[in-house]
Amino acid sequence: MAHQKFQDCIQACNACATICSHCATECLKEEHLHHLTKCIQLDLECAAICRSAAELMSLGSEFSGGLCKVCADVCKACAEECEKHAKMGMEHCRECAEACYKCATICEEMALVV
Template sequence: MLDREKQNRENCIAACAAAIAACQACAAGDIRAGTSLCALINLDCIDICTATMNAMARGSEHHGDFCTVCAHICRACATACAAHAQVHEHCAVCMRACEHCASECMKHAKERHL
């Protein structure tokens, strides 16, 4: 059981790291493309994914709360990127990474380790 929990936690951390990388690339592309509103949600997503990844890695008793918020922000970012995904490849990549991160985070939402 603990091995499965550890693997699930590692999957979530990896999804957060992938979303961070995709959002960084997307924000840079958005700034060049003039889609600053999309770049702003990318920055929010980077911040919450970083915080969530850190909470998961240290085994924070509040990691479920971080995951809940992270899933919400990742979904918002994916939605924003979807509006430009047909035109900008960086938005399509970011959309997929954020959708995956939201899915992984929802597996841990509401968990508590006291």
């Protein structure tokens, strides 16, 4: 199966998408919502690109490498934004940053291989 070589990256992307969606939802519940708009936007963008990357990899697409590079860039941006809020005690942002950094690393490696 073509998607087997992508399995670790697919799993990282799916996990990251799930955590990013959770982070966005939790941010919406925070008291000072106006300080979290960039975080929420990046969470949603990151979840969308991670799902797209996972889908293309599962299809064995020749475009997987290019999309993995973009995915890594978005994951890094999301992680950096979430880290800011994690330092203020937002656990969901800490978890999101961690997942995003992991996904970015795996996607960068995949982009070089494909």
